Amino acid sequence: MKPRPHRRHPPESTGQASQQSGFALIVVILLMALLLSLGAVGARTAQVELKIAGNDLRSRQALEVAEAGLDHAVAALRLLRAGRNAASDGFNDELSDGGTSGGLTAVGTLTTLADGNAYRCNSLSQQRDGDGYCVRMVDNDDETAGADDPTDDLDNTVVLISRGSVANAERIVELRLTRAPVYGCVLCSNLDYPLLAPDVALLGGFSTDSFDSRIASYDAASSASEGHVIANGAVTMSGTGGLPVTVHGDLSAGADVQSLTPPTTVSGATRQYAAPTRFAPVPACGPPYPGNSGISGGLYDSTTGTLSNVGANEVIQLAGGPPDSPTQYCFGAIQMTGNSRLQTNGAVHLRLTRPSTLLGIVNATGIPADLRISSSVDQPPIFMPASPGLTIGGVAGQLTMVVDAPNAMVGFAGAISDFYGQLITGIPPTTGVTTHMHYDKALDTPQIFRRGWRELRNHPPS
């Protein structure tokens, strides 16, 4: 009998067995390929998501870095250092060398970037190369005649540009800066009236000196001799009534200085026919006039922008803000009468566009810089003005403020025995000045305010 072949190992079935093992191999390979491709797709998706999240993170970091650049630059500009940002010519010292000089030198090293402009760059330590910010300053469009001069700041306003970089991300922000001018004079007279001589008459009882409100309130015993007087016109000194004229500081005049009646004293240098000091004009803040929501008392008409007292003894209160962000008010005019008072309880910047009379002014903080009164009234130096463009009165003969009215006559209502701060005027009253004026050295520190921020993006608007 022919033996029955072993079913599991038929000699003729060798090929079939190898086919079976081949099929399994293909299935396993296909399955593995499928799983691998699924894994690869998943990994790729995760990778893309990770990249998106990373780009998003770096983009946000770049914005923060750019902001840090702005903060660094503003802090550097606020520092008062010899030869930096202390001149009376606005931001001109920073605008030189392509907007990288002056106070900006402290921000970082001078670098020319791919846009061809010079920047002050600061790398972030412990980060990769190239991470950090680069800052430059650009003049705004302040010229009104001739050609634009990008190195000359006429209106104490410039734009800071900061580029923040983190890895491949870059964000660019800009900040408009304005600064209170630093003129270093307690009495600053801007205009030179050709038909009016003298432009500034200092009469018996007039004196100047200085103090520093950052250290202590004014004390005559410890006062210093930085009560400088600057006039772009002629100055006379007359020790009338047996009272002396005493300038504890320098006296500088664009025309001649005459000592008509002794005793007159100038403790510092007296300069005649000095180069004129350029006092930046005050731009008009209206119309239209705002709601000025911080006023309590008085009657305010936002159509004309006029604030006036209602009762003869009324107290009008203006709410203030912190020193680095004063509350802004814009009025056409303030017209006060009788014994009414105007009080502020914090830092206030009060802007006026028409002739005004402010009475009983009380600056509650006692810091001159906390009450800044700017007037855009323009009384051209052709004929003597019939009346002052700004009249200010205090309480008990005291005034503490900074007045910035470089093109208007400023007069006092009633006798002012002591004026603390700085008076910038077109000309003082033609009747003369008999006030004790005390310059606050804190005003030498540049007050710099942030006025406008935007992120620069190079895509067309819709």
Place this chain on the structure above:
Amino acid sequence: MRNQNGTTLFEMLAVLVPATMLALGATSFFSAQNRAHLQQDQLVAMENNLRAAMGIVSDTVRSAGCGTPDSNLDAWISWASGFTDRPIHLASNGTYGDTISIVACTPLPVARTTNFAAAGSTEISVDSEYSTLSVAALFNSSDKSLVLIGDTQHAVVTSVSGANLSIDTDPTTPGNQGPPRAFLAGTPITRIDVTVFTVASTTIDPLPGLLIDKYRGAPLRAAEGIVQLRLSSVAAGRHYRLAVTARAERRDPGTGQFPTRTLVSDIHLRN
């Protein structure tokens, strides 16, 4: 002989039973994995939409007030209502939270003056900063009418004729008033726009989304799946808290609910 070469029933069962069990297990495994993948995909898409919405809104809120007049916005902005002295206006949008209107400048100047403009001039000629956009496309007397000349002078465009703009620097006084100062040729002009963010759904897109309206035709749909937008004031006019909530497109099969996520960001206004 062929029957002798086949498999026995026992052998078939011995192979088919574990194979079926394996196949069922694999199917169940793949099904679960697929569901998890789809859910994860939905969540990722939702979070991407959420991040995008938060980025768009927070960037605009941060820039609010850039280049805008300090006050009387209602007098300057004729085409949108609700503004007074602040560049952000909020209105309730029911369960969708708030409708947020923001006034802010364009990120770059859009045009420059081409000639010297004397003080008091109510006509200025300008040139577009973009080769693809004409002066007529950049300005009009409605939603593209508020401009900042240089960086100090606001004006309302009252009409556009070719490259010439008629401007009024005091919209509270009848007639066109010119600026009190002169401007040199080349002075940049920035436009001030109003952007409105709101959440809405439509019959075409039943899933709510973030809409951006610039008063230029139909609002643009900027992000899908946004169901709530809230902006609350932390310090009046200075510090805001923005909360954006997104929802997935489909319900979670486990809970039967729509998965949601909320992002919150504190924003200090820069202007």
